[in-house]
Amino acid sequence: MPGPSQSTAPAESTVYVARLGGHHVPFVHRKHAEAVAAQWSADRPDRSAVVEEWDRSKWEREGPGGTRAVRDRMPDxxxxxxxxxxxxxxxxxxxxxxxxxxxxxxxxxxxxxxxxxxxxxxxxxxxxxxxxxxxxxxxxxxxxxxxxxxxxxxxxxxxxxxxxxxxxxx
Incomplete structure (x- = not known):
């Protein structure tokens, strides 16, 4: 099963976290987080979907998977x-x-x-x-x-x- 792809770009200070039901899915780019949240909402109108901006250090401390989980592409x-x-x-x-x-x-x-x-x-x-x-x-x-x-x-x-x-x- 494919996992998050690793970016060779410099580390950004902001992580865009799509909170989808119980999942916290982090992205380098806001547009990816928003697209996933919009599709999630269309697929599952009874479940919550929001995008939050997290400081990278907060994600490193509190986010599941640490910085390795931050995606620079849309998930499959x-x-x-x-x-x-x-x-x-x-x-x-x-x-x-x-x-x-x-x-x-x-x-x-x-x-x-x-x-x-x-x-x-x-x-x-x-x-x-x-x-x-x-x-x-x-x-x-x-x-x-x-x-x-x-x-x-x-x-x-x-x-x-x-x-x-x-x-x-x-």
Whole structure:
């Protein structure tokens, strides 16, 4: 996953911090911070987005990642496709009240959402509870195809958790 690029320009005394929900993303250039905050607001109107000017020494003391985190370019943003299903012990699919497949934009600083991979998936056994199938990726067709495989494995895992090394009391 790409990280902040390092500038060879002289160190500026001001860091422009885009505060995006819980993320603090620092920039050398105000225009980058403002562009990211504007796009964040358009993508997530229910979450806050502001740009603040910080003294570089304040960022070095308080900012996550120190000066190495200060960006001199726009961060990568992609559309990421998601799929999710939850299965009870025995393999019965549960209604979780959310769509089984959806998409949304994700920035590279959102490590829990961003991916450069066409598809990745896994199943997870919640000890003593359900088995979930999770898929995400940048290729919608690959995500849809992998979702069928993930659901099949989740059903099998919910029916016979011991064959997957899950050690919980069902």
């Amino acid at each position: 943003r992609k559309v990421v496709f998601h799929a999710y299903a939850l299965f009870a012990p025995g393999g019965v699919r549960l209604n979780v009240g959310v769509p089984e497949q959806w998409s949304g934009s994700a920035w590279e600083f959102e490590a829990d959402l961003h991916t450069d991979l066409p598809v990745r998936w896994h199943t997870t056994c919640r000890p003593g509870q359900e088995v979930e199938a999770q898929v995400r990726g940048t290729d919608n067709g690959a995500v849809a195809a992998a979702f069928a495989d993930a659901c099949a494995q989740a059903v099998d895992r919910a029916r016979d958790h011991g064959s997957y090394g899950d050690t919980s009391d069902w």
